[in-house]
Structures are given as structure tokens and as C-alpha cells.
Amino acid sequence: MNAAPRTRAGFVGLGNIGKPMALQLAGTDGIELWVHDIAPEPVAELSAAGAKTTASVAELATAVDVLSVMVRDDDQVRQVLAEVLTAVGERPEGAPLTVLVHSTVAPATPAELAATAHPHGVHVLDAPVSGGPMGAAEGTLAILVGGSPEAYAAAGPVLAAMGSKVVHAGSVGTGTRFKLARNLLHFASFTAATEAQRLAEAAGLDLVALGDVVRHTDAITGGPGAIMHRDTTAPIEETDFWHGIFGHVVALGEKDLGFAIALADELGVEVPLARLALERLAPGLGMSGAGPAEPVEDKFADLPEARARGLRKMEEVYGFDMADGEGDFFRYTADHLFGDIWQRPGLTTRDRRLLLIGLLAGQGAADVLGIQIPAAYANGELSEDELREIVVFLSHYAGWPNGARMNTVVEEAIGKARRKAQRS
Numbered sequence: 001m002n003a004a005p006r007t008r009a010g011f012v013g014l015g016n017i018g019k020p021m022a023l024q025l026a027g028t029d030g031i032e033l034w035v036h037d038i039a040p041e042p043v044a045e046l047s048a049a050g051a052k053t054t055a056s057v058a059e060l061a062t063a064v065d066v067l068s069v070m071v072r073d074d075d076q077v078r079q080v081l082a083e084v085l086t087a088v089g090e091r092p093e094g095a096p097l098t099v100l101v102h103s104t105v106a107p108a109t110p111a112e113l114a115a116t117a118h119p120h121g122v123h124v125l126d127a128p129v130s131g132g133p134m135g136a137a138e139g140t141l142a143i144l145v146g147g148s149p150e151a152y153a154a155a156g157p158v159l160a161a162m163g164s165k166v167v168h169a170g171s172v173g174t175g176t177r178f179k180l181a182r183n184l185l186h187f188a189s190f191t192a193a194t195e196a197q198r199l200a201e202a203a204g205l206d207l208v209a210l211g212d213v214v215r216h217t218d219a220i221t222g223g224p225g226a227i228m229h230r231d232t233t234a235p236i237e238e239t240d241f242w243h244g245i246f247g248h249v250v251a252l253g254e255k256d257l258g259f260a261i262a263l264a265d266e267l268g269v270e271v272p273l274a275r276l277a278l279e280r281l282a283p284g285l286g287m288s289g290a291g292p293a294e295p296v297e298d299k300f301a302d303l304p305e306a307r308a309r310g311l312r313k314m315e316e317v318y319g320f321d322m323a324d325g326e327g328d329f330f331r332y333t334a335d336h337l338f339g340d341i342w343q344r345p346g347l348t349t350r351d352r353r354l355l356l357i358g359l360l361a362g363q364g365a366a367d368v369l370g371i372q373i374p375a376a377y378a379n380g381e382l383s384e385d386e387l388r389e390i391v392v393f394l395s396h397y398a399g400w401p402n403g404a405r406m407n408t409v410v411e412e413a414i415g416k417a418r419r420k421a422q423r424s
Contacts, residue, residue, distance in 0.1 A: 007032070008065045018070035020133060025158065034052045035052070062087050076103070084097070107177055114147070126172060130144065192273050234286060235286045253277075257274055353372060353381055358398075361394045361402055362394075369406055
């Protein structure tokens with residue numbers, strides 16, 4: 001009985017990920033491996049593992065059936081392919097060459113490479129990988145392949161030796177698009193992680209412990225991939241299985257994002273990604289019925305950061321829209337009092353509000369209480385019972401007339417909020 005023919009595989013680019021990928025090929029039965037790299041050390045290591053070595057890419061191209069390329073960037077890939085094409089005339093007749101481009105390149109580059117190679121009878125597959133050096137060393141990479149079914153079949157034994165999740169995404173170029181979508185999530189998540197770290201650090205938390213918890217819970221829940229089971233991003237009908245599940249996700253997400261943003265505001269931490277997530281979570285999951293929400297314009301975006309920060313805090317504290325003002329007094333109020341003092345660590349917005357209400361009650365400043373109390377109630381900082389208890393308590397210190405005026409403000413704020421809720 002004849003043994004199955006061996007696949008002659010070549011590998012160019014024995015770097016951080018390329019070398020362990022090549023070592024997987026070297027240890028796979030049925031594959032004869034040839035390698036080339038300008039650095040001698042990894043070539044020597046592959047030779048010790050049983051690979052054959054060549055002095056040039058051109059020599060490699062004449063010896064193998066499937067050639068993997070894992071170099072730094074688009075220009076280096078083009079250079080390797082150019083050297084390959086100079087040598088294809090020396091290949092045995094009827095022995096097609098398939099080139100696997102594992103480098104992550106620009107979306108248009110794979111089609112360009114395929115068009116360049118086609119007249120020479122060379123098939124190009126874009127086959128970027130996901131899983132990093134660890135996945136490469138363990139042979140558990142995800143390999144995302146774009147190209148013709150015939151070329152994909154020819155490369156099958158090589159792909160299977162290097163990855164445990166091989167996806168034929170479609171025509172040439174789709175593997176790269178697949179990888180770019182994956183990496184968008186990857187690096188956007190990294191950026192969100194740095195935002196969470198800044199919030200945790202400002203709150204006095206252990207950042208290393210936070211990282212441990214994130215890795216632990218993501219291993220249980222699946223991380224962002226846990227919501228990626230639908231085959232469309234279209235709005236979800238109420239009768240759809242996912243409507244109830246994602247409705248629950250939205251409810252929890254909006255609640256927790258709201259709390260996190262409130263904490264960030266108290267601690268003076270900028271969390272733009274959290275604010276964007278709060279805005280886009282529901283429509284992104286398909287729960288709005290209207291597609292992705294339009295970005296909300298930041299009316300303070302053109303102002304200096306200190307002024308914009310202060311005006312945002314003034315809107316939160318006062319409970320109504322603010323506009324920029326002029327003069328030294330407004331500058332001290334917006335830039336210093338609200339841009340700095342109200343946002344210092346150590347006291348929450350609620351803490352400061354309670355202190356201010358007590359001070360205003362002692363001064364009999366019912367007009368300013370008429371701003372602070374409704375805002376505290378509307379923001380959820382103080383409940384009806386808490387407001388009424390504050391009136392009773394402060395009346396014993398600020399005097400009954402001041403307490404009576406404060407009681408009027410409280411009851412008017414509660415009554416107005418109830419009437420508004422009934423109308424809606």
C-alpha cells in the first residue's frame with residue numbers, strides 16, 4: 001500500500017509568530033518543511049527541528065507546493081511575492097504553487113497580490129491568523145482564509161497543522177476583512193480596558209486584581225464574543241428569540257454604565273468610551289428598531305477643556321442646560337468651582353450636595369434650594385423619604401422658618417416630578 005504523498009511546505013518570516021507556526025509544520029507527519037529567513041538563529045532552530053533551509057525566497061519557491069509568508073507589512077509581502085514570481089518558471093510543469101499570506105495587510109492588498117500572481121499560475125490566499133504567539137506555539141491559532149476553493153483545498157494540510165480553527169471566509173480578501181473586524185474588537189477592548197483602569201485607579205482599587213477578575217470572568221462568560229451569535233446586525237423583532245435576551249443585556253448594561261459614568265464624574269475621570277457605549281449599546285444590539293443611533297453632539301466640544309468640564313458639571317448639579325458665559329465671576333464659577341472643586345476626589349457629588357443643602361438651609365436661601373433639591377431628586381441622589389427626613393433634621397438646627405421654606409421646596413419638587421411622570 002502506497003503512503004500518502006507528502007505536502008512540501010515552505011515558510012518565509014520566522015519571527016515572533018512565524019517561528020512557532022513553522023515549528024508546528026516541522027513536527028507534523030506528512031509535511032516536508034523548507035524555510036527561509038534573513039536572521040540565522042531561527043533558521044538554525046528550524047533546521048534542528050528537521051526543516052530544510054534555503055538561501056533565498058526564489059530557491060524556496062521552486063521546492064515547495066504551499067508557501068507561507070509571515071513578514072512585517074504590505075511592502076515586505078510584495079517583495080517576497082516578487083521574488084517568488086521570478087522563480088516559478090523553474091518549477092516542474094503541472095506543479096502549481098499556492099502562497100499563503102499570513103501577514104495582516106490592507107484590505108485591498110490581497111486582491112492586488114492575487115492579480116499579480118495569476119498570470120504566472122500562482123494562487124494567492126490571504127490567511128491572517130489570530131491567537132498570538134501562544135496560539136502559534138500550541139497549534140491552536142484561528143486562521144482566516146480568503147481565496148478560491150481549489151487553492152484552499154491545496155493548502156488544507158498546511159492550515160490544519162498550524163490552527164485548530166480554520167475558516168474559509170470566501171473569495172480572496174475576505175480573510176483579511178475577517179481579521180480586521182476581529183482586531184477592531186480586540187484593540188477597542190484594550191482601549192476600553194485602559195479607561196476602566198483609570199477609573200479603578202482613581203477609586204483606589206488594585207489594578208492587578210482587576211485584571212485577574214476580568215480574565216477570570218471572561219473565561220466563564222466568553223467576553224464580547226458572548227453576544228456574537230446572530231447572523232445579522234438588523235433590528236430584532238419582538239417575536240425573535242434574541243429580543244428577550246438582549247433586552248436583559250441592555251437593561252443591565254445601561255444601569256451599570258450609568259453607575260460607572262456617575263462614579264467617573266465624581267472622581268474626575270474622563271470616560272468617553274463608556275459614554276459612547278451607553279449611547280450605542282441598545283441600537284448596536286438591534287434593540288432600537290432604528291439602527292445605530294446618531295452621535296450626540298457635544299455642545300461644549302469647541303470650548304477649552306476646563307470650561308467644558310465645568311459646564312458639564314454645572315448641568316449635572318443644576319439640572320438644566322447651561323451656556324457659556326463671560327467675565328471673571330463666570331470663569332471662577334465654571335472653570336474653578338465646577339471644573340475643579342466639585343470634581344475633586346474624596347467626596348461624591350451626593351456628599352457635596354448634602355453639605356450644600358445644609359449650608360443653604362442655614363442661610364435661609366430658599367431660592368438656591370429651589371435649584372439644588374429638584375436636581376438632587378431628578379438625579380436619583382436623594383429619594384422622597386430622604387428629602388423629607390433632611391427637612392425634619394435641619395429644621396432643628398437651621399430654625400423652623402428656614403425649615404418650613406425648605407419643606408415647601410421639597411414638596412413642590414416631588415409634586416412636580418410626579419405630575420410629569422403621570423403625563424408621560
